[in-house]
Amino acid sequence: MAGYVQRPQLEEGIEIQTICLVRQRTMEVPTIESGELVTLQELNTSSPFFTHGNSLRVTGKLQEYSVETCMATIMEGNAKLKIDTRHLRDVNFHVDSIYQFIGELHLQAGNEAVLQARVGRNIDGMDLKLYHQSLQLLRQFQAERKGKF
Amino acid sequence: MQSSSSSSPLSKTHVKLLAFDLQSLVQTATSPPMFARDCVPLSWVEVLGTVTFYDNKPDRFLKFAVDDGTGCVPCILWLNHLRSPIFSCNGRREPRDVQLIAHVAANHASKVRIGAVARVRGMITSFRGAMQVTVSDVVIETDPNTEILHWLDCIRLARRVYDRASGAT
Numbered sequence: 001m002a003g004y005v006q007r008p009q010l011e012e013g014i015e016i017q018t019i020c021l022v023r024q025r026t027m028e029v030p031t032i033e034s035g036e037l038v039t040l041q042e043l044n045t046s047s048p049f050f051t052h053g054n055s056l057r058v059t060g061k062l063q064e065y066s067v068e069t070c071m072a073t074i075m076e077g078n079a080k081l082k083i084d085t086r087h088l089r090d091v092n093f094h095v096d097s098i099y100q101f102i103g104e105l106h107l108q109a110g111n112e113a114v115l116q117a118r119v120g121r122n123i124d125g126m127d128l129k130l131y132h133q134s135l136q137l138l139r140q141f142q143a144e145r146k147g148k149f
Numbered sequence: 150m151q152s153s154s155s156s157s158p159l160s161k162t163h164v165k166l167l168a169f170d171l172q173s174l175v176q177t178a179t180s181p182p183m184f185a186r187d188c189v190p191l192s193w194v195e196v197l198g199t200v201t202f203y204d205n206k207p208d209r210f211l212k213f214a215v216d217d218g219t220g221c222v223p224c225i226l227w228l229n230h231l232r233s234p235i236f237s238c239n240g241r242r243e244p245r246d247v248q249l250i251a252h253v254a255a256n257h258a259s260k261v262r263i264g265a266v267a268r269v270r271g272m273i274t275s276f277r278g279a280m281q282v283t284v285s286d287v288v289i290e291t292d293p294n295t296e297i298l299h300w301l302d303c304i305r306l307a308r309r310v311y312d313r314a315s316g317a318t
Contacts, residue, residue: 031221032201032202032214032216032221033221034168034216034217034218034219034220034221035201035216035218036218037218037219057199057216057218088264090264091264098293102199102201102216118201119199119200119201119216119263119264120264121199121264121266123293124293125292125293125294126293126294126297127294127297130294130297131297134297134300134301137300137301137304138167138218138219138300138304141167141304141307141308142167142169142219145169145170145173145307146169148187
């Protein structure tokens with residue numbers, strides 16, 4: 001059956017322009033890409049994650065936020081990433097707090113990466129050391145399971 | 150076809166699964182729906198992740214998706230208990246019980262929002278070949294470490310329980 005392409009209506013009145021959905025039937029949940037878990041250090045120009053349009057989930061400490069442009073910058077160690085938060089609602093930004101964003105990576109002129117966030121949340125209190133260790137275990141488990149499929 | 154091992158304890162409990170693992174299940178029966186992970190029959194699942202999609206049709210259903218970092222799980226929460234004869238078991242269930250079930254479902258639906266971390270329990274079903282969860286419970290988690298602990302639970306249970314049930318090493 002021919003589907004129709006629609007921009008996701010995540011909340012009433014909010015449209016995300018960065019990803020397209022294919023909805024085939026009313027009962028079907030549209031296909032939304034999962035945000036692949038990635039650390040900011042892994043997000044460099046030689047990384048396979050560093051591709052325009054990739055859906056990613058990133059975590060970092062808020063370094064700066066502009067109310068005028070809705071642009072945030074998060075950092076993790078020495079790595080930084082710009083986040084376009086214009087589509088987010090109900091997220092309060094506080095410098096030095098930890099945030100997690102899910103969205104699509106946009107590569108701009110000069111290979112400057114900006115994550116177009118569709119979901120964001122404050123995760124102050126997260127054990128970041130445990131997060132990074134668990135992420136490695138999760139990847140290892142996924143690789144093992146996918147080897148069996 | 151009903152699997153001969155459908156009486157396995159794992160088919161009667163909510164198994165914690167990561168999205169990519171859920172999506173790899175094989176359907177072995179349609180009525181009631183039964184799925185298998187490495188030949189181990191499963192019917193109920195618990196998933197946890199960030200709500201990334203939400204479509205509410207009041208008094209009909211709430212569709213939403215949870216993203217746990219390994220995939221997105223489509224979820225459907227029925228809200229048509231007072232209109233559909235299925236939920237009253239064609240009159241065999243007391244109207245007050247149906248109203249109570251409808252109230253609980255509406256309460257679950259009211260908690261789901263984009264960006265929330267939701268722990269979802271329900272029956273494993275499929276729609277047009279895609280795995281989904283027909284929701285019976287939703288709990289919104291506020292501890293930022295919950296998702297990490299869910300990953301670790303899923304990995305531990307898979308290796309120590311689910312894989313052993315299938316005879317895999």
